[in-house]
C-alpha cells in the first residue's frame with residue numbers, strides 16, 4: 001500500500017470535467033470564491049500556527065451537483081452529513097510548506113486542469129528536524145479527472161510554479177467519522193474501487 005495516496009479506478013468523465021470548468025467560471029464571475037475564516041489552519045513543522053488564509057480561497061460544491069458526476073459512486077459510500085466538497089484555488093507562484101491537515105484525516109483530491117504545480121509527501125518524518133532540511137519525497141502527480149485518496153495525516157507540501165492558479169476538488173471526510181486513510185483504503189478495496 002502506498003501510505004500517502006492511492007489512485008482510484010473511478011475517474012471523472014470529460015463531460016464531468018467540463019461541468020467543473022463551467023462551475024469555476026460561474027463561481028469566479030459571481031466572486032463566490034472566498035477565504036475560509038479561520039477554519040483551515042495548518043500547523044507547520046515547528047508547531048507554530050500557520051495560517052492558510054492568505055494562500056488559498058475556496059468555494060463549496062453543492063453535493064447535489066456532485067451527484068450528477070461519477071463522484072456519486074464515491075460519496076454514496078459515506079454518510080452525507082460527514083462529506084463536504086470544495087474547489088480549492090491555490091494561487092500562482094506560491095508554496096505551502098510541510099504540514100498535515102488539521103481539518104481532515106483523509107479525503108479525495110481531483111485536479112481539474114493540467115498545472116505546473118507539485119504536491120509532495122515527506123517519506124521520512126521521524127524527527128521534525130529531518131523534515132524540510134534533508135527529506136526524501138514522493139510526488140503525487142495529478143492527472144486531471146483522476147481521483148486520489150489522500151492521506152492528510154502525512155506531512156506534505158504544495159508548490160505552484162505555474163503562471164495561473166491551481167484548482168483542486170477536495171472531498172473532505174469529517175474527522176467525526178473516525179475514518180482514516182487505512183480504513184477508507186480497505187473500504188475502497190472491498191468495493192473494487194482501487
Ligand SMILES: [Fe+2]
Pocket residue numbers: 099100101156
Ligand atoms: Fe494540506
